[in-house]
Amino acid sequence: MGVATVTSMTGETGTEAMKGAGPAQLEVRGVTKAFPGCLANDDISFRIEPGEIHALLGENGAGKSTLVKIIYGVLQADEGELIWEGKPVTIASPHDAREMGIGLVFQHFSLFETMTVLENIALAMNDVRDMDALRKQVLEVEKTYGLPLDPDRHVYTLSVGERQRIEIVRCLLQNPKLLILDEPTSVLTPQEVEKLFETLRRLADEGCAILYISHKLHEVKALCQKATVLRGGKVVGGCDPREETAKSMAEMMIGQKLTAPDRGKSREFGDVRLAVSNLSLESDEQFGTDLKGINLEVRGGEIMGVAGVAGNGQNELFRALAGETEQQAAPDSIKIDGKSVAHFGPRRRRRLGATFVPEERNGHGAVPDMSLSENGFLTAFRRMALSARGLIREVPTKSFADNIIKTFDVRTTGSGAEAGSLSGGNLQKFIVGREILQDPGVLVISQPTWGVDAGAASAIHQALLDLAAKGTAVLVISQDLDEIYAICDSVVVMAEGKMSKPRPMADVSIEEIGLLMGGLHDLEGNATPANDMEVEGGRVGQA
Ligand SMILES: Nc1ncnc2c1ncn2[C@@H]1O[C@H](COP(=O)(O)OP(=O)(O)OP(=O)(O)O)[C@@H](O)[C@H]1O
Incomplete structure (x- = not known):
């Protein structure tokens, strides 16, 4: 079983037509990998031709990362083999993988902020002896692929898109024959995504095979010529994404029909539940972004999106709202249900009915080596009455975790499982569920569906819409514009620590x-609170 089939190859380019003539660039044959209590890869077989842009699709926990780790030499398969250019190979380490010509662009970059671009590239290469020669090579690659980057700039001065470029340039310097990208666009603006795709298409035209992992299916459709779909560790099929829709691919992944979130009828908005006025705050981080005069108001029943490229003050805003900053905001700059909370820590804000989902799930949102029950207890013990006389009430704590697992379809062996053993998307579902099920009056949530598959994303979106329909004020900080369009009533954009005026979703284009x-726009003059948006009679019409 298991070899992906291509449903059609109509519209092939000359280069594509040549593919398949010789040996595959990489053939994965019968790869199997078990973890305790879980078969992460189950007899996986597929092939990637030279010059092919091949998507690896699958719901959370389907086994994509495990397979990539095997291909990149981080893990060894229990069974099966990897055939590289027609010959069986053992890839014992990432060093081996790079030597063979396999490049991996990580989802989260591991760069040293205080070092220059060139120094960071040198550190990540297998063998650098001559920095001048490396500089020449870097400039050459940048020129050839249209990836402008100053080798002498310090990383902390660069945008996230530019940081990703460093990773890509580093891979290209090694003349990869197979480039693997894991969720590469989650931190990019739409314009940067287009630029990245141009580079990838060009690489593919030159014969480089590309394995592309993403939950953003319309991007897969725009970029990839072939896809292999995993479910429960197995290959369940394949397709030509150009001939599919994002919805049909999502349904192939989850094995059932996908329903779009139901936004309901136009909702009445209630009183302002979260108010931020003229919030200016220095960042706690050395290379962070200071907040400059932020104003926003979110009313009961309203979902407001905060768009922006990572690193423009969103983390600082989240921490200020959650009460986690070292610096204290000015009195009255943050109010929850009319009560000034700027001097409150997280616990007192939670007591007022606010809950928070941070973007970083490991360490911040959850403690990896604690069980799901314990992780549930951490933020919910007061609101859900999970402790008594200073002790954990075991039964309600477990049943709260079980309820999250059931309601949010968290794939795990049970509430006793360590948070760190869950796939990224499943842990995300657990953390989001934990905060939503506490029935908050105000929810501030950062990147709600980061790394979450289409089925789970749609469930999380529906849960946020349902929560708002019950009168909660929801602030969604997200880099995913599709997400903001899917669920938000209004949007603000953060750039360099400032915030644009709120706009009703229906009035603003994705390009804007x-x-x-x-x-690129003048962001000065942000003094208009959300209530001054052009809404009729206190309602925002649904898109
Ligand atoms: N080190 C580990 N120990 C135990 N189980 C693991 C480990 N790594 C992965 N798993 C399990 O293997 C399965 C596949 O996980 P993997 O991370 O490969 O999925 P994925 O398709 O990349 O998911 P996502 O899209 O959520 O990142 C999951 O059930 C996960 O819980």
């Missing part, structure tokens, strides 16, 4: 938001 994200 993209430009605001790039800081």
